Amino acid sequence: MDERQRRIAELFEKGILINEDFLEKNLEGDVIEKIEAEQDLLVLNTDYVDIIRQQSSLVDWYEIDQYRVNAEIDRDDELYQTQLQQIHHSKLFLSTSLEITHQELSSLEVSLSEPTSTFVQHHSIQEKNILPQEDTLATQLGNHAVTILVSFENKSHKYAVHDFTSFFLSRYKFLENILRSRQELQGVTTINRVLAKKERETTTIIGIVDSIETTKNDNLVITVEDNTGRIKVLVTKSKKEIYKLAKDLVHDEVIGIIGQSYDKAIFAENIIWPDVPSTHELKKGETEEFAIFLSDIHVGSTLFLKEEFTRFIHWIRGEAGSDQQRDVSSKVKYIIIAGDLVDGVGIYPSQEEELEIKDIVGQYTEFCRLIKQIPSDKKIIICPGNHDVVHLAEPQSVFYKEYTADLTSIPNITLVTNPSLVNIGKTDTFSGFDVLLYHGYSFDYYVANVESIRTGGGYHRSDLIMKFLLKRRHLAPSFSSTPYHPSHTEDPLLIKKIPDIFITGHIHYCCVANYKGITM
Structure with a gap:
């Protein structure tokens, strides 16, 4: 041979x-x-x-x-x-x-005894574009600052219909402004004007998806609305490229549509999402330092990986691993945890049978005992998840002190809401990295309802879900995909500021990818 x-x-x-x-x-x-x-x-x-x-x-x-x-x-x-x-x-x-x-990682599981383990790192390069100082809450330990850019405070009151309508209007206006800036959507008109047209002509609209139906011939009929009216948009199966795009549409998302208007309907030729600008570039830091991204630790469960987590603590303390691995652990400056610190109590039927620690306070006490062993020069940033002892509606508040008193007293821990946006690694000459934290409770909905995600790997491909959300500039574009806290005048799940790093959890599979300069 x-x-x-x-x-x-x-x-x-x-x-x-x-x-x-x-x-x-x-x-x-x-x-x-x-x-x-x-x-x-x-x-x-x-x-x-x-x-x-x-x-x-x-x-x-x-x-x-x-x-x-x-x-x-x-x-x-x-x-x-x-x-x-x-x-x-x-x-x-x-x-x-x-x-x-340079390779795509499908898993970040590392054996500390192996000298060939892979770690994500930021390489030294001069950053020219410095962001202006923002009016934010900042915490600092040594020279490693954490700045909270976005974290929410939920103020409950008696809710009325206008609370929900203002929610959707704020979402629509923000995403409409993004779409109007797209070159493909020049000449946007309102739906009521399209309905009034008599002749067949090229039309461009922006609207929110109200319903999606399939005809007996497998064509798609999408009802789209803006604040002037509703119109049906037909996507024929014969137009394969746009048909494939339309199959990924979900309720309540805001899109731009280009097509031919005729007889009070639009025959679609293209679908445009708000998306991340193609000009967004991958940011690189000035010095070599590391950040660790974790989620779904589930302390208290019989399935908690106690031995592996203990090995992780030994490594982060510089007590285990090869010389190179110890060198990496010494350069770790940030540990970011995207929710589900504990397994919780009463989360699902018969959960008690799978609990090693059956008391919620006991679960957090054990988590704090473990996390306190991490050297105090590592900044730890934590948001809650659906197993944590906070309300399920998003944005989820920071942890309730009556159950997590130890957690709030650890000096190198910064607690934020779910979702939240923080900045790490900022110096006098470098703007730092903006990190978007979202636990990912909405992910179940999109794995079940978006064909390209379901057939592309489902729960094994969190990168497909995150890319899907980034394109829509929203963490839960379908209202039914996650419980909402309607006390905010603006939709808190909008991705208003484009992050450098997007971290999620919830689905218990690890994947690393990059989308238009955003590390996921």
Whole structure:
């Protein structure tokens, strides 16, 4: 067997099909190692090799494959080439003990006895754009500041219908303003004007999705409304590209629609989401330091990973691991936990049978005993989740002191609401990283109701869910996807400020990816 046949056989055993143009390339040994490290790679061609060789960003190979297949079917590779260029311009660096490599991580489980563990790090680079000082609550320990940019206070009162209508109006106005700035949506008109038109013509509207129906021929009829009226939008199955987009629509989201208006309806030609601007760039820090992202610890459950968490504490204290791993632990400055510190009590039927600690105060006491062992020079930022002892409606308040007194007394802990936005790593010459924390209670709804997420990996692909929410600039675009606290004049689940890092939890699967410069 010659070298060419051997290479084909080895990659085929890994489930990777290779294009003929790939075989003509002479690959360096390190490139072959990187190819073998890619877990989701299905097809290999020269374009993919170039991405891997240039140590590009964390890549959603499933999405790239879809662009490639569509390009081959339609004989038009514009979208495919555009996506490749976007990947080349967005880089997230990963470090291993052997060398600096770049790969998508499907799991961050680490064995402290292994010297090849992978950690996310920020590389030293000069940051030119400095954000102005904001009027926020800041806490600082040593030289490592945590600034709370957004954290909510719920003020209960007697609710009326106008509380909910103002909720939706604030959402609509904010997202409408974003959509109006999109070049594709120039010339937006209101729905009542479209309904008054007699002739067939190109029309652009912005509206909120009221209902989604499927005809007997599998065409989609979407009812969209703005503050002037409602109109039906038809998406035909024959238009494959827009039909695929429309299949991912959910109730209550705000979208832009371009199409042909006729007979008091619109035949859709394109759907536009608020989305993150393509100009948003991946931010890089000035110094090498690390942040750890955790969630769903579930202290008190019989399924709590006590041994693994104890090993983590030994490592973060510099008491375990290789020399390189100890060096990394010494450079950890922040630990961010996205909810579900404990398993709670009465969360689901028969939960008591799975509890090792059956008292909620006892669960938090044990969590605090563990977390206090983390060195005090590490700043710990915590938001609650649906298992924690706070109300379920979002935004969830910070932890109730009567149950978590020890938690509120630990000096290096900053408690925030769910969701919240914090800034870490800020210096006199660097604007720091904006981190969006959201536990992710709405995720169950989107795994169940969004076809591309459900068929693309479901709960195993949290990156698909986060990308879905970022495109809609909302953490729970469907009103029924999570309980709401309606005491706010503006919708608190809007993603108003684009984060540098987006951390979630809830679904108990780990995934790392990058979307338009946002590390997820």
